Amino acid sequence: MTCQEIRELIHAYLDGEIDLVRSLEIERHLPDCQVCASVVQNLQTLRSAITRDSLYHRAPPDLRQRVQAVVRQSNRAESKPRFASLWFASGRWLGVGISAAAVAVLLLALIPAWLRSSADEPIAKEAISAHVRSLMADHLTDVASSDRHTVKPWFNGRLDFSPPVTDLTERGFPLIGGRLDYLDNRPVAALVYRRQQHFINLFIWPSAQPSSKAAVNPVTQQGFHLFRWTAIEMHFLAVSDLNERELKEFVGLIHDQLTPTATP
């Protein structure tokens, strides 16, 4: 690729939006071209400046209550159900002669997909609740520390297992701390990591399965992404509102740290 072509792709490259082949091609070019390299460096500096926490406007504390109140009030004031019942009231469906079973199927189609699938994944739902609770109740961590040598011993005596604690600060996922939580009918370790403004809860608890299993397909519910996998006889579940790609990167890094490959 020429410098011009590289400049055109540089944003997509930095955003992780281009394919591996072209990404590698750009990475090969940068050490040899000072001009392109400094364009990349400047953009990276700009990006890290914009993504700083202080530019994120968090909702004022009382807005949540006010929104909730307005929503509930409006819901009470609304006397007639909308979509489904208007259609039912019109009686058109009778004329077309749809059976009761077909109506049931149609009604089911109106329910968001995740509400239906949530029954299959009770842990996913539990984990999202735990994640949301940790963010909303201002109870993110019991032990707030970016030092894994502080976080890991904290769990001693509080749990009947010792969760592996890894530090990914250098990879852009600083450790924030740890917390006791409850999942899958048992106490679990919750490690909290951060990526820009997004928190990641990594839940860990023992598994009967000895084998290492790669991360299962991500589950997306309510705007949160979840990855669940087992390794070193532990269950791992990562949940965050971080985008799927970066959360996957996080999962990969954790997985690599825990299970060093055969080559020394």
Place this chain on the structure above:
Amino acid sequence: MYNTNQLGRFEQVVLPHLDAAYNLARWLTHNDHDAQDVVQESYLRALKFFSGLRSEDGRAWLLTIVRHTCYDWLRQNRRFEPLTGFDDELQGVESDEPGPEAMLLRTAEDELLRHALEELPVEFREVVILRELEGLSYKEIADIANLPLGTVMSRLARARQRLQQALTAHTQREAQV
């Protein structure tokens, strides 16, 4: 309209994304008061359409509504901020001249950055907010802002370029004083 269960679900799906909603509204309207109004209005709209929600992503769905509500608000307040109709495709991305800005940016004040972002035309600003502050992918931004993927990329590129220019101009002015 909804029973307690359904309302509970609505709150579970949509309320956790209040910060994202407020952040976008705050950046698009420029002020706290209007942002709060827009957020409230957005939640009422969301409530109305919740039974039709097919998407699995409550945040993207809510942000789409917030953006829409913001644009309605901007149209009503046009005298404060004209919506700049501009052509995405005609102006290409100019090549960046490498400069000393990297060092200067590192120490840039929050206030300076905030100002540079506020000064961006709204179409540029929204892609920066969604990408850099919400960490959304091009695809997600394209869905929310109803834009082609290529336009998301070119707007983001030009927005960053403008930010760099604004910050460089500022630091050069500072240097001359």
